Structures are given as C-alpha cells and as structure tokens.
Amino acid sequence: MLSNIRIVLVETFHPGNIGAVARAMKNMGLNQLWLVSPRAFPDDEATSRAAGAKDLLDQARCVDSLQEAIADCQLVIGTSARERTFNLPLMDAETAAKQVIQEAVSGEIAFVFGRETMGLNNAEMLTCNRHLFIDANPIYPVLNIAQAVQLVCYEIWKAAQAAQQPSFSTQEDAPYARHAEMALFYEHLERVLRRTSFIIPQHEGRVLDKLQRYFNRSRPEKTELGILRGILNAVEETLDREHPPQ
Amino acid sequence: MLSNIRIVLVETFHPGNIGAVARAMKNMGLNQLWLVSPRAFPDDEATSRAAGAKDLLDQARCVDSLQEAIADCQLVIGTSARERTFNLPLMDAETAAKQVIQEAVSGEIAFVFGRETMGLNNAEMLTCNRHLFIDANPIYPVLNIAQAVQLVCYEIWKAAQAAQQPSFSTQEDAPYARHAEMALFYEHLERVLRRTSFIIPQHEGRVLDKLQRYFNRSRPEKTELGILRGILNAVEETLDREHPPQ
Numbered sequence: 001m002l003s004n005i006r007i008v009l010v011e012t013f014h015p016g017n018i019g020a021v022a023r024a025m026k027n028m029g030l031n032q033l034w035l036v037s038p039r040a041f042p043d044d045e046a047t048s049r050a051a052g053a054k055d056l057l058d059q060a061r062c063v064d065s066l067q068e069a070i071a072d073c074q075l076v077i078g079t080s081a082r083e084r085t086f087n088l089p090l091m092d093a094e095t096a097a098k099q100v101i102q103e104a105v106s107g108e109i110a111f112v113f114g115r116e117t118m119g120l121n122n123a124e125m126l127t128c129n130r131h132l133f134i135d136a137n138p139i140y141p142v143l144n145i146a147q148a149v150q151l152v153c154y155e156i157w158k159a160a161q162a163a164q165q166p167s168f169s170t171q172e173d174a175p176y177a178r179h180a181e182m183a184l185f186y187e188h189l190e191r192v193l194r195r196t197s198f199i200i201p202q203h204e205g206r207v208l209d210k211l212q213r214y215f216n217r218s219r220p221e222k223t224e225l226g227i228l229r230g231i232l233n234a235v236e237e238t239l240d241r242e243h244p245p246q
Numbered sequence: 247m248l249s250n251i252r253i254v255l256v257e258t259f260h261p262g263n264i265g266a267v268a269r270a271m272k273n274m275g276l277n278q279l280w281l282v283s284p285r286a287f288p289d290d291e292a293t294s295r296a297a298g299a300k301d302l303l304d305q306a307r308c309v310d311s312l313q314e315a316i317a318d319c320q321l322v323i324g325t326s327a328r329e330r331t332f333n334l335p336l337m338d339a340e341t342a343a344k345q346v347i348q349e350a351v352s353g354e355i356a357f358v359f360g361r362e363t364m365g366l367n368n369a370e371m372l373t374c375n376r377h378l379f380i381d382a383n384p385i386y387p388v389l390n391i392a393q394a395v396q397l398v399c400y401e402i403w404k405a406a407q408a409a410q411q412p413s414f415s416t417q418e419d420a421p422y423a424r425h426a427e428m429a430l431f432y433e434h435l436e437r438v439l440r441r442t443s444f445i446i447p448q449h450e451g452r453v454l455d456k457l458q459r460y461f462n463r464s465r466p467e468k469t470e471l472g473i474l475r476g477i478l479n480a481v482e483e484t485l486d487r488e489h490p491p492q
Binding site: 023024026027028029051052136137140147150151154158161192196197198207210211215217220224230235238242 | 404
C-alpha cells in the first residue's frame, strides 16, 4: 500500500533537503522518491542528512520533467502554501492521507513538492488533481520542504495504521485492582484515618467520599494497591509498637 | 491557550537542533521554549536554524534542572521512543494534543524531549504524568528531535484549530496540583514511610518510584493533594503524641 505512494520533489536547490526528505519518508514507511531536475544530486550533503535512509537516495528516480515523474499516477496531489489560488479541490494533510490510503490499494499516487523558495508554479499545480494546503500559524507559516514532507508522511503513516487496525488503541491492559479489593482498601484507610484522628467522630465531613472519588478515578493497579495497603499496615504497626491500643 | 503549552528540551547537544525546534514551534503557533542545561546556547548555529523564529530563542528560558522547567505545570508529557518501558499511560501525539488543548485553558502544560542520543532517562520519565510515543516505521523509527517536536506541535496546532470550532467546548477545569506541590508531597510521603519503617534503609527497593509513578499517573487535584498531605500530617502528629521522636 505505502509502496504505491511516491514523493516528488521539483527542482530542489539544497541537496541537504533531499536527504532530510528521504529520512522523513523512511521514518514513516515510504520509499518511493522521485527527483525532478535537482540542482545537485547525488551529493554528500544529501547522503549525510539522509542518515539511515541512504537506500532511498540510491533508489531515487531522477527525471527531467514533472510529467515524467507522475506519468503512471492515478492521483496527483500538489502542495502549495498559497491557499485557494488554484481553484483545485483543497485538502489538508490528514484528509489527503486518508483518501490516499484508500486509493493506494489500486494504483500509484504522487505528492508533489516544489522549490524551496517559490514552491510549484501555476502550470505545475494545474497538472495536479488536488491542492494540499498545510495549515500552520498564519503569522509564520514558513515550513521548509523537509518539514512539509515530514508532516504529510506522518499523516500517511497514521492513516495506514488506522486502516490496518480500525480499533487502534493506546490503552494498556494493566491488571487493575478489583472493586472488592478497593472496598477493603477503603475500610482499611478509614480505620487508619480514625486512629490518627484525621477523621474525628463529631466532624466526619466528606473526606472519605473525596478520597474514594480520587482513588476510583486514578484506578490503582493490583501491585499499587498492595503498596498502599502496605503503607497503612506500616502505620498501624508503628502505632501498635509505640502505643498499643487499649 | 497555546501560550500555556511549553516545549522543554533536556540537555540538547547540537545548538542547531534548538534552532530547528524554535522554527517548528513558531510554525505551529507555540512560543514557550525551555532549555534544561543545553550544551551550547545561545549559539550562532541555533540562531541560523531558527530563521524567522529567533524571537523564541531570545525569550527561551534556560534552567539547570527539569524540575525547574516543569515546577508550575499541571500536566507533564514525556516523549520517549522506548515503547512501554515506563508503565506510564501511553499516548500518541494526536491524543495527547487533543487532551492538552482542553487542559491548557486552565493551566500550564509541558512536553519534554530528551537528549539527541539517548532521550530521557528513567528518573526524568518518572516525573512525567504521561508517556508520549510517536508511532513511526518500526524498521527505521529514527526521528530526530526537531522532527519529533515538529510532529507534536503540528498535532497541537490541529487540535487548537478544531477546538475553535463552536461545537467543541468540553473543557475540564479541574485545578490539578502543580508539579512543585507534588514534589513536596513526595518528600513528605518518604519521611512518613521511613518513620513507619515501611521503607527500611537496608532495603530501599523501588517502592518510592512505584508510588511516584502511581500518583503522577493519577494526577490528584489540589484539594485531593491537600487531603493526602493532611493524612500524612495526622500520622506524624499521632506518632509525635504517642512517642515523640528523640
């Protein structure tokens, strides 16, 4: 799926940016890099910035025109920071990534990024099917090309993950204490709070309710509840030793 | 809202990365940068990489410890590429950003990023409430620090934009305890645990770490922390009354 998605860089000036793009791509599972008339490539600076993603540079396709780079693509998405200039359907990165992940099952798709200084020109944008606009701080919307590619690749990766496992969950399956164990803990806690006069019979207040709310919200795991019970035991034993109950 | 969210960099080695982080932050509307013992700062390389975000470098706060950088924060999110090592609640960047945007209405929040080579150490992660894990290609998950900050800031920006839509107004306003208050609580707790022999000098074990992990995860509100401190006081006073310390 991800192997059907390519990143196309048009007339990149700084070879270091090509390396940074390769690294950003590989971080997110993409490996098809196309270069349209880069000023300098291959180049040591590109290799250096690519770090462990040098394989993407080795496999990169260098071509003379954008047309060549996108010839076999069924969907071409041009990126531009000029919002609404082109009258193409405008998408944000998240929306584009989700659509692309659907379509990449059946065909080739290109994300096209322009020159560092001036992006893609009107003719180039016109060859695209969609206009990707990366939303950013309007007072400083200056994403460099590697950053822009990074964000797009990240959204593609996220969409690919979501497509593979619709119920993606960050929940851990910690062995939480059972309700009955919590009830025993609350009894124990109350006993200690009375013995230490934290709760005074004439002024019961709502402190136990508040403590119960806190501990229930926080959901101690079994081992954590064991520690809390151990602390209460230690307090009782210390008091027993020093001043046995009548 | 965004002004209550800070990025904390711990012992950054390359000043260029500090500049790149500042740029990534400003792109996405963030401006609170804290530096814990950077190797070299201010530095020409940082300024150069920051480009138009030099103002963030000028305003950056340089401190000697992570504790200082997060003292007034109610939520501290540590980033680590070591998945599931720390037993903190694990979040992805999108989930973290959405929660943070809700909470930033009422208090200060920190995202903490570690050293280029080895990230945050265990003790540093233990002071955090949450563990942010940036999902990436498992065969090449090597995001550099500026890329990681970039992705997190991008998710924050997206969540902030979504939150400005009128329908989105479910905000929590629980006054959580501040980090510095939690630090005082841990000191107090340790004192009581030693006095009740729950912690024995010859067998320190990892119980304090486990307790810190539990309480950081559970995030007591100010009033709840007040109750917990009150319990510790009551235990100490009872012991004093019945068996004054020598």
